[in-house]
Amino acid sequence: MNSPKKKIVIVGAGFAGLNAAILLGRNRLSVTLIDKNNYHLFQPLLYQVATGFLAPGDIAGPIRSAVARYQTVRVIQAEVCDFDSAMKIVHTTNGSYPYDLLIVASGATHSYFGNDHWAAHAPGLKSIEDAIEIRSRVLKAFEDAERCNDQEARAKLLTFVVIGGGPTGVELAGALAELARGTLKGEFRNFDLRDVRILLVEGNGRLLSSMHESTSAYARTTLERLGVEVLNETMVVGIEGDALRVSTSGQEQQIGARTVVWAAGVQASGLAKALSRQTGATLDSSGRIAVGPDLSIPNYPEIFVLGDMALTKGRDGTALPGIAPVAIQQGGYIARLIIQRCAGKEGKPFRYLDKGMMAVIGRGRAVAESWKFRLKGFPAWVAWAFIHIYYLIEFQNKFVVFFHWAWNYLTNKRGSRLITR
Amino acid sequence: MNSPKKKIVIVGAGFAGLNAAILLGRNRLSVTLIDKNNYHLFQPLLYQVATGFLAPGDIAGPIRSAVARYQTVRVIQAEVCDFDSAMKIVHTTNGSYPYDLLIVASGATHSYFGNDHWAAHAPGLKSIEDAIEIRSRVLKAFEDAERCNDQEARAKLLTFVVIGGGPTGVELAGALAELARGTLKGEFRNFDLRDVRILLVEGNGRLLSSMHESTSAYARTTLERLGVEVLNETMVVGIEGDALRVSTSGQEQQIGARTVVWAAGVQASGLAKALSRQTGATLDSSGRIAVGPDLSIPNYPEIFVLGDMALTKGRDGTALPGIAPVAIQQGGYIARLIIQRCAGKEGKPFRYLDKGMMAVIGRGRAVAESWKFRLKGFPAWVAWAFIHIYYLIEFQNKFVVFFHWAWNYLTNKRGSRLITR
Numbered sequence: 001m002n003s004p005k006k007k008i009v010i011v012g013a014g015f016a017g018l019n020a021a022i023l024l025g026r027n028r029l030s031v032t033l034i035d036k037n038n039y040h041l042f043q044p045l046l047y048q049v050a051t052g053f054l055a056p057g058d059i060a061g062p063i064r065s066a067v068a069r070y071q072t073v074r075v076i077q078a079e080v081c082d083f084d085s086a087m088k089i090v091h092t093t094n095g096s097y098p099y100d101l102l103i104v105a106s107g108a109t110h111s112y113f114g115n116d117h118w119a120a121h122a123p124g125l126k127s128i129e130d131a132i133e134i135r136s137r138v139l140k141a142f143e144d145a146e147r148c149n150d151q152e153a154r155a156k157l158l159t160f161v162v163i164g165g166g167p168t169g170v171e172l173a174g175a176l177a178e179l180a181r182g183t184l185k186g187e188f189r190n191f192d193l194r195d196v197r198i199l200l201v202e203g204n205g206r207l208l209s210s211m212h213e214s215t216s217a218y219a220r221t222t223l224e225r226l227g228v229e230v231l232n233e234t235m236v237v238g239i240e241g242d243a244l245r246v247s248t249s250g251q252e253q254q255i256g257a258r259t260v261v262w263a264a265g266v267q268a269s270g271l272a273k274a275l276s277r278q279t280g281a282t283l284d285s286s287g288r289i290a291v292g293p294d295l296s297i298p299n300y301p302e303i304f305v306l307g308d309m310a311l312t313k314g315r316d317g318t319a320l321p322g323i324a325p326v327a328i329q330q331g332g333y334i335a336r337l338i339i340q341r342c343a344g345k346e347g348k349p350f351r352y353l354d355k356g357m358m359a360v361i362g363r364g365r366a367v368a369e370s371w372k373f374r375l376k377g378f379p380a381w382v383a384w385a386f387i388h389i390y391y392l393i394e395f396q397n398k399f400v401v402f403f404h405w406a407w408n409y410l411t412n413k414r415g416s417r418l419i420t421r
Numbered sequence: 422m423n424s425p426k427k428k429i430v431i432v433g434a435g436f437a438g439l440n441a442a443i444l445l446g447r448n449r450l451s452v453t454l455i456d457k458n459n460y461h462l463f464q465p466l467l468y469q470v471a472t473g474f475l476a477p478g479d480i481a482g483p484i485r486s487a488v489a490r491y492q493t494v495r496v497i498q499a500e501v502c503d504f505d506s507a508m509k510i511v512h513t514t515n516g517s518y519p520y521d522l523l524i525v526a527s528g529a530t531h532s533y534f535g536n537d538h539w540a541a542h543a544p545g546l547k548s549i550e551d552a553i554e555i556r557s558r559v560l561k562a563f564e565d566a567e568r569c570n571d572q573e574a575r576a577k578l579l580t581f582v583v584i585g586g587g588p589t590g591v592e593l594a595g596a597l598a599e600l601a602r603g604t605l606k607g608e609f610r611n612f613d614l615r616d617v618r619i620l621l622v623e624g625n626g627r628l629l630s631s632m633h634e635s636t637s638a639y640a641r642t643t644l645e646r647l648g649v650e651v652l653n654e655t656m657v658v659g660i661e662g663d664a665l666r667v668s669t670s671g672q673e674q675q676i677g678a679r680t681v682v683w684a685a686g687v688q689a690s691g692l693a694k695a696l697s698r699q700t701g702a703t704l705d706s707s708g709r710i711a712v713g714p715d716l717s718i719p720n721y722p723e724i725f726v727l728g729d730m731a732l733t734k735g736r737d738g739t740a741l742p743g744i745a746p747v748a749i750q751q752g753g754y755i756a757r758l759i760i761q762r763c764a765g766k767e768g769k770p771f772r773y774l775d776k777g778m779m780a781v782i783g784r785g786r787a788v789a790e791s792w793k794f795r796l797k798g799f800p801a802w803v804a805w806a807f808i809h810i811y812y813l814i815e816f817q818n819k820f821v822v823f824f825h826w827a828w829n830y831l832t833n834k835r836g837s838r839l840i841t842r
Contacts, residue, residue: 140459147516
């Protein structure tokens with residue numbers, strides 16, 4: 001069905017797209033890899049950039065250097081605007097690119113569930129720019145508090161709210177607590193760091209609701225020990241400049257807070273809509289495209305959708321989560337499928353091998369679940385650190401990240417506390 | 422004359438201001454350290470951020486953590502707008518701060534010698550934001566060239582011009598050459614990296630004119646071996662969007678180039694003017710304040726000006742250069758002077774101990790001069806690396822920077838190649 005001469009266009013160099021490009025390039029297939037950024041982003045560590053622990057460059061490696069050795073792969077920095085599924089063309093801000101096979105994997109963005117005006121007051125955490133913005137807001141709140149002599153205003157400056165108790169929210173809240181209670185110790189003269197409040201707001205009855213109940217309980221206890229106030233069964237009703245209204249089991253209250261971070265909802269990249277317009281593919285409530293067993297769009301066997309943009313089901317029939325392992329496996333699957341079809345063979349449907357989930361709660365504290373195993377505390381943190389360093393291996397960053405970690409663990413200092421304009 | 426109760430305000434946490442604050446804090450004197458940024462910047466390594474080798478956070482450490490242990494030092498993030506030398510008050514964007522003793526050390530910015538409209542086309546390199554801007558422009562030029570099929574336009578994209586053959590210009594040109602000839606090797610499909618042109622434009626007859634002639638000659642030869650075209654006795658006449666006009670010994674020519682970096686001239690921070698308006702202090706042609714032998718403004722013994730903002734003379738009567746060692750020594754001098762005066766003693770005039778100058782030309786190549794000694798090549802580079810790591814010791818960054826360097830030296834890869842928006 002496919003020959004090596006076929007043009008494969010990949011949109012998005014995240015975990016899915018980059019992995020597919022590398023494997024296809026290794027087999028000398030002709031690939032055009034398009035991304036709006038010049039770097040691949042290691043999203044699972046974004047919260048560490050947002051809290052000043054890692055530098056942006058530590059978790060972002062140039063796409064070009066990742067595929068440099070594969071002569072048949074070219075990288076184009078451009079933003080995709082639309083597709084033409086009849087003419088088989090991808091339109092970008094910088095030219096159009098024809099394809100024989102199209103792989104779309106441009107990820108997800110935050111969703112404010114219809115309250116897009118919250119975005120200005122409660123930025124989400126999906127891109128390097130998001131992380132730098134949150135880092136600046138957090139550090140600036142402390143700077144402003146140092147100069148502020150009005151007690152009420154200062155209390156607002158020293159209150160940080162994270163909305164959403166999934167892995168990202170838990171990791172963010174834990175990292176903020178360690179920043180406030182540890183890293184910044186002794187640096188301010190005008191207030192006591194014990195006045196800092198960090199709240200974690202979760203609509204569900206427990207944190208990390210996709211993990212085991214005992215894991216949720218451990219996460220809560222550990223966060224509380226770090227000084228995080230956990231509000232379960234609490235919905236956000238409104239967010240303004242320096243306050244938010246929440247409703248806990250029907251009871252409303254106002255929380256004065258200058259810094260609010262959104263880690264509650266995601267939706268597929270806007271390109272899913274563009275694809276759906278072209279192909280009639282169905283979108284779910286999160287904007288994801290329902291794909292077939294081979295990750296292609298129904299009736300468009302030449303278009304594949306991967307990663308956070310795709311609605312794929314696991315063995316138990318529930319949708320696969322939007323996490324790196326799913327994207328990486330899908331990228332590898334698509335590459336092998338295309339190679340098999342080149343050889344005239346038909347591939348098997350995609351099956352996700354669930355290796356588990358993990359979340360870091362603080363310095364040397366994490367939770368991890370894999371099959372029947374559940375790890376907590378330091379052993380989970382060590383497992384987490386090794387897995388993440390392993391995955392960073394593609395880029396030079398493993399050494400730097402490792403030393404940042406080691407240094408942080410020993411001293412609780414932070415490497416990248418810049419407020420940039 | 423001074424008691425420990427006296428309020429000392431320091432404007433600027435560069436080499437001079439931060440060093441003074443640390444020494445004064447160590448002696449339990451009351452210090453308010455004001456800076457518009459929350460970080461101290463290690464300016465000598467800015468060119469490595471601009472060329473994607475180091476991350477911004479690697480060369481910028483939080484001011485607060487540098488002085489955290491000195492309880493009498495408070496740090497205020499604010500931008501100084503003006504001074505009131507009669508009332509002894511510093512006015513900032515975030516409140517006013519009274520002083521008994523004032524130390525102003527807010528550094529320098531670029532000077533376009535009356536051609537400020539060049540700034541948009543030829544950014545200078547003085548701040549983190551400058552470095553990120555230049556990095557984005559350089560990397561984006563390569564990205565654009567990969568998509569560009571018009572040969573003339575591509576030639577412009579692949580031409581980089583550095584204006585100014587002092588240490589910064591030499592280091593930038595060398596780092597750009599290594600980026601283009603080494604780091605990016607094998608990453609582009611649409612052009613040959615040998616088509617990249619890097620020009621270094623210098624008005625003087627030789628590079629590094631403040632160093633020995635043999636050093637200048639070595640720098641030129643080494644840069645040329647790296648593929649840099651050196652234009653001596655060449656003045657810039659005009660800079661537009663994608664071209665600049667230069668005049669070499671009276672003969673004009675046009676050079677097509679999308680990326681131009683300005684490393685030619687500096688002038689003192691605008692606060693020098695504000696101080697001069699208040700105190701009647703004289704400014705030289707670079708906007709520096711002529712200070713007395715104890716670095717104070719004539720008739721204002723309570724106001725000291727340090728670092729790049731001050732016009733101070735060496736033993737031979739020439740003005741001291743705007744380099745880190747001068748600023749560091751002046752910061753230390755002022756702190757000791759104030760401490761001596763607190764004890765009722767009068768201090769000696771400031772004397773600069775000239776330890777020499779150095780500049781890096783490329784990977785493992787540098788020049789250094791100290792007293793009668795002149796080092797070139799790898800030994801100079803080793804000396805440079807050790808001295809710079811030593812000075813980074815105040816912050817955590819020494820390990821990270823060291824590993825970046827070691828890694829770069831072994832692999833010629835780069836850690837921080839982000840195009841951010």
